[in-house]
Amino acid sequence: MHQIYALGSGNRRLYELADASRGLLVTGLRESGVLSSDAERSEASKIDFQGLKKMDAPILEQSWNLWRDIEIERRVAWSVFEFDCALSTLTSKRGAFSISELPTKLPCSESLWDAPSANAWASVVSFSASPPDGIPFYPLLRNIIARNAVSESVPAWAKRICALVISRLLWDLRELEDAASPQVLGLSSLANCHKATRENLLASLTALSNSLSRPTCTYDVINMK
Secondary structure, three states: HHHHHHHOOOOHHHHHHHHHHHHHHHHHHHHHOOOOHHHHHHHHOOOOHHHHOOOHHHHHHHHHHHHHHHHHHHHHHHHHHHHHHHHHHOOOOOOOOOHOOOOOEEEHHHHHHHHHHHHHHHHHHHOOOOOOOOOEEEHHHHHHHHHOOOOOOHHHHHHHHHHHHHHHHOOOOOHHHHHHHOOOOOOOOHHHHHHHHHHHHHHHHHHHHOOOOOOOOOHHHHHHH
């Protein structure tokens, strides 16, 4: 957070430090397995979300702590991805992440995450429209790109993440077209080939923006910004 703030100074040395930090963070996530499908650990399937209110206090506490451990890993991974995107925007350099290696689940709703105790968490889970183990990322992204309606149960942070991923896809298309331009490879038709894809991705961003037009809490306002 400090480095993102400092990048506004335009100091090249700060840019280099932030780039080095990004490399360390992304490499650390890759080596720990947080970015792979292994991050959706088998322990998550042991949590009986339907039977939380019937659990004895020690078992409920254990389930809450297990859930928090998994959610922390997921949130750290997505936060580093957002740092990667912020650095790319401020330095005009492509990010380090590959879309295919991102976590398979999005962060849960903030109401679940902010639950101060196991009992409060169990109560919120019982009426939350958003799944406690996170919305599957890739199916949601496919639906958004297909311009299907974005459900109100999708947390605002999850929508923001999808917007960043779509922006990264647009970035990749631009880089490919620039590299294949007539002056470089002579493939002048490549931009035309991607025109429909570009328009579809831009329309998806518009749909995401519209879905955040009526904030219901502070988190929504932050993510809209």
